[in-house]
Amino acid sequence: xxxxxxxxxxxDNVDTDVIIPARYLNTFDEKELAKHCMEDIDKTxxxxxxxxxxxxxxxxxxxxxxxxxxxxxxxxxxISCVIAKSFARIFYRNAINIGLPIIECPxxxxxxxxxxxxxxxxxxGVIINYNKRKSxxxxxxxxxxxxxxKAGGLMNYIRQ
Amino acid sequence: xxxTMTQKILAKGSGLKEVKPGQLIKAxxxxxxxxDITAPVxxxxxxxxxxxxxxxxxxxxxxxxHFTPNKDIKSAEQVKIMREFARKMGIEYYFEVGxxxxxxxxxxxxxxxxxxxxxxxxxxxxxTYGALGAFSTGVGSTxxxxxxxxxxxxxxxxxxxxxxxxxxxxxxxxxKDIILHIIGMIGVDGALxxxxxxxxxxxxxxxxxxxxxxxxxxxxxxxKNGIFEVDSETLKYIAEHSEKxxxxxxxxxxxxxxxEYTIDLSKIQLTVSFPHLPENTKTIxxxxxxxxxxxxxxxxxxxxxxxxxxxxxxxxxxxxxxxxRCIIIPATQKIWKQCMNEGLFEVFIDxxxxxxxxxxxxxxxxxxGILAEGERAVSTTNRNFVGRMGHVRSEVxxxxxxxxxxxxxxxxxxxxxxxxx
Numbered sequence: 001x002x003x004x005x006x007x008x009x010x011x012d013n014v015d016t017d018v019i020i021p022a023r024y025l026n027t028f029d030e031k032e033l034a035k036h037c038m039e040d041i042d043k044t045x046x047x048x049x050x051x052x053x054x055x056x057x058x059x060x061x062x063x064x065x066x067x068x069x070x071x072x073x074x075x076x077x078x079i080s081c082v083i084a085k086s087f088a089r090i091f092y093r094n095a096i097n098i099g100l101p102i103i104e105c106p107x108x109x110x111x112x113x114x115x116x117x118x119x120x121x122x123x124x125g126v127i128i129n130y131n132k133r134k135s136x137x138x139x140x141x142x143x144x145x146x147x148x149x150k151a152g153g154l155m156n157y158i159r160q
Numbered sequence: 161x162x163x164t165m166t167q168k169i170l171a172k173g174s175g176l177k178e179v180k181p182g183q184l185i186k187a188x189x190x191x192x193x194x195x196d197i198t199a200p201v202x203x204x205x206x207x208x209x210x211x212x213x214x215x216x217x218x219x220x221x222x223x224x225x226h227f228t229p230n231k232d233i234k235s236a237e238q239v240k241i242m243r244e245f246a247r248k249m250g251i252e253y254y255f256e257v258g259x260x261x262x263x264x265x266x267x268x269x270x271x272x273x274x275x276x277x278x279x280x281x282x283x284x285x286x287x288t289y290g291a292l293g294a295f296s297t298g299v300g301s302t303x304x305x306x307x308x309x310x311x312x313x314x315x316x317x318x319x320x321x322x323x324x325x326x327x328x329x330x331x332x333x334x335x336k337d338i339i340l341h342i343i344g345m346i347g348v349d350g351a352l353x354x355x356x357x358x359x360x361x362x363x364x365x366x367x368x369x370x371x372x373x374x375x376x377x378x379x380x381x382x383x384k385n386g387i388f389e390v391d392s393e394t395l396k397y398i399a400e401h402s403e404k405x406x407x408x409x410x411x412x413x414x415x416x417x418x419x420e421y422t423i424d425l426s427k428i429q430l431t432v433s434f435p436h437l438p439e440n441t442k443t444i445x446x447x448x449x450x451x452x453x454x455x456x457x458x459x460x461x462x463x464x465x466x467x468x469x470x471x472x473x474x475x476x477x478x479x480x481x482x483x484x485r486c487i488i489i490p491a492t493q494k495i496w497k498q499c500m501n502e503g504l505f506e507v508f509i510d511x512x513x514x515x516x517x518x519x520x521x522x523x524x525x526x527x528x529g530i531l532a533e534g535e536r537a538v539s540t541t542n543r544n545f546v547g548r549m550g551h552v553r554s555e556v557x558x559x560x561x562x563x564x565x566x567x568x569x570x571x572x573x574x575x576x577x578x579x580x581x
Contacts (some may be wrong), residue, residue: 013348013437017545026227026234027200040547060349060382064543065524066284068201068300078310089353089384090284094300144184144314147400155209 001101003080003156009114012058014041016070018090018140024137025069033069034076047076052076054120055083062091075100081120083127085109095156096145103127108136127138162412164320165387166355169409173278181319181416189219190294191273192307193281195263200241201301202282208310214249215311221253221272222246226520231527250474256279261492261518264288264376265459269492271402276409277392280304280313283462285542285549287378289543291371292398293390293408298379318384320355322417323344325362330475332576333429334470335370335425335539336462336560337470339377340431342423344441352382356416357411359389361433362425368397369466373560376461377542380438429573432538436546444563454537455568456549457561458516459523462540465495467561472504474565474576480512481571487529489516513568525549531556538567 010047018041020033038045055074055155061084062070071094074082075158085106095102108127109120112118120151125138141149161178164531169233171179194202199222222242227235236416245382247255253272260266264285267273284522299313305314323342343350356378358371359414366374371388378386382506388394390408396407430444457463457471468490480486488508496518499505508515521540522529531537531550536557539549544556557573566574 003377014543015543017524017543017548021547022197022226022526025197026232026238026524028204028238032161040552058353062346063382064284064298064545066282066286066298067197068282069197072201086352088349090298090379093303097249097300097302120360140185154302154306155205159209159312 003052003054003101003120005054005080005118006050007054007056007112007114007118008040008045008049008059008117009056010114011069013060013063014057015064016062017064018069019070020067020073028069030072030076034047037077037088040112044155046077049079051078052080052120053078054083054118055079055080056108056109059085060150061087063088071098071100082107084113099149100150103138105138161414164265164411164415164417165196165293165357165389165409166295166320166385168319169276169278170315172276172316173363177207179317181317181318183234185313185317186276186312187313187408189275189280191221192281192304193221193223193263193267193279193283193286193305194351195226195283196228196235196239196242197226198282198301198304200238200303200529202308203241203245205302205305205409211309214308216358219311220251220308221267222251223260223266225257225260225262225518225524226320226524228260228519253288256329259493262463262520263458265464265491267370268292269401271404274398274402274406275394276425280307284379285329285376286512287383287385288372288376288377288460290375290385290387290528291368292354293388293394295387297385317354318353319418320357321359322420323356324420324422325358325360325425326363326422327424329425329428332430332562333428334560334562335366335373337431338372338423338425338428340433340438340441340558341435343377343381343438344431348380348437348439349382350558351378352522354383356381356383356386359411363389367466368393369464372464373461377438381543384486385444395512428561430563432563432573433544435544435555438544447573450536450557450573451538452538452567452572453484453535454529454531455484455486456529456537456539456541457491457521459520459541459563461542461559463491463495465498467540468495468499468504470561472507474562474579475513475569477501477508477510478511478569478579480568483571484568486513486568487516487522489512489521490518492518514564524547537572538548538564540564554572
């Protein structure tokens with residue numbers, strides 16, 4: 001699994017209420033949710049995000065509510081991967097379960113600036129920041145989680 | 161190997177003699193929960209996968225509490241999906257308006273969770289049931305769908321942080337103040353992926369309602385779960401509410417904790433969390449002059465009977481400040497009726513409060529009390545993130561029921577001592 005895109009950067013404790021405010025949770029249509037993604041933290045996000053872009057977030061990314069609508073909105077907006085210093089645990093599960101790639105890499109987030117071009121090779125656990133000419137090694141997922149990802153999400157895994 | 165309370169429950173649920181922190185396990189669940197925001201997504205995933213049967217129709221609870229009574233057509237459609245699914249699958253614990261309450265107040269009250277249970281819920285505050293000595297944790301909709309089908313969930317066995325509670329809290333200080341104090345101390349990711357285990361001689365001074373409020377907000381410290389040692393108070397509550405079999409798990413004396421804190425409850429003051437993170441805590445004496453527009457007393461954190469009684473004690477014979485709307489939301493129908501029988505509604509209405517039917521409503525900016533630009537609320541709810549209760553430039557100050565009720569009277573964040581002379 002390889003991804004390439006430009007960085008959209010946020011700080012620590014990006015919560016699920018700002019990723020997708022509850023006033024839009026009277027629907028679970030992913031296109032509708034994507035229209036309001038990040039609205040309460042960054043009104044410009046939906047207009048500037050391009051397919052393949054990568055969110056770089058700080059510590060505790062996705063904290064707060066268990067709404068799966070948060071990773072769904074991020075994925076449907078075209079984001080290919082979220083790199084953060086750490087993830088809140090429910091967001092972490094939800095992202096894996098719906099097939100939104102996520103990576104913990106504090107060093108990469110510290111170095112990355114808005115707009116930097118980043119390449120990710122998830123199979124080999126490597127991130128490259130082309131602007132900074134730097135590469136990072138990331139911890140592979142535990143085997144069990146890799147199986148879920150390979151199956152294409154939790155429901156497919158369960159069916160198998 | 162020595163184990164914590166959480167580790168012992170997870171070992172039982174996965175059929176293993178022992179488990180270790182970091183180990184991935186599959187555990188059988190005793191209850192699976194979803195609400196009107198999360199369950200429709202779970203039902204879509206369930207049906208998309210071609211599944212036709214739930215694992216146990218008596219171990220699933222569907223609770224439409226967030227946008228109910230339905231605030232608009234779209235939310236009515238979401239509840240319709242739940243209702244029809246519940247009928248089709250024969251799910252026993254679907255709660256219709258008129259019987260429904262806020263999920264994390266409702267399930268314990270209905271006796272659906274007891275000590276030793278493993279509960280997952282597609283709602284982050286599912287961790288509330290740790291007050292009963294159960295392992296309970298929030299998950300997403302896909303996890304809920306998978307658990308409805310298979311009756312199990314994959315979990316990573318968490319490390320633990322121990323909170324040894326000592327001393328007796330002073331007047332007006334409730335479980336809410338204690339947990340806000342702890343979150344202020346360790347931060348919103350201070351317990352990330354870990355279990356928060358509460359024990360110690362101070363437990364005897366904490367009611368079940370105090371403990372529910374504390375376990376409820378474990379997620380606000382990033383925790384996987386919060387759990388209380390079972391004592392006579394817990395067993396009394398279970399006996400009064402449930403006929404289910406329960407099992408008490410006690411931590412081994414040499415269980416390992418990544419950190420241990422001793423919390424002297426007698427030293428904890430009334431505490432307020434400032435916008436926009438629950439960790440931004442100040443004691444009431446540090447607050448300063450903060451005028452407010454709204455007070456909300458309710459939610460899965462503080463919509464229980466003791467919260468109502470505390471609010472009434474402070475509001476009795478007083479008037480809500482002319483600049484303030486005070487919204488009171490008893491969390492369940494049973495609590496609502498009890499408030500009525502004890503004469504609390506008379507107090508609330510005479511003082512100028514409005515009383516709502518049970519709903520999560522304003523806590524998440526859903527309905528029944530949304531804030532306009534620049535408005536401030538003191539709220540007994542659990543989150544004060546940007547835009548949580550309404551406009552992106554509104555503010556939520558989290559507090560317990562005593563501070564909330566006192567603030568309603570004075571029109572600024574206040575201690576009950578400012579109101580009751």
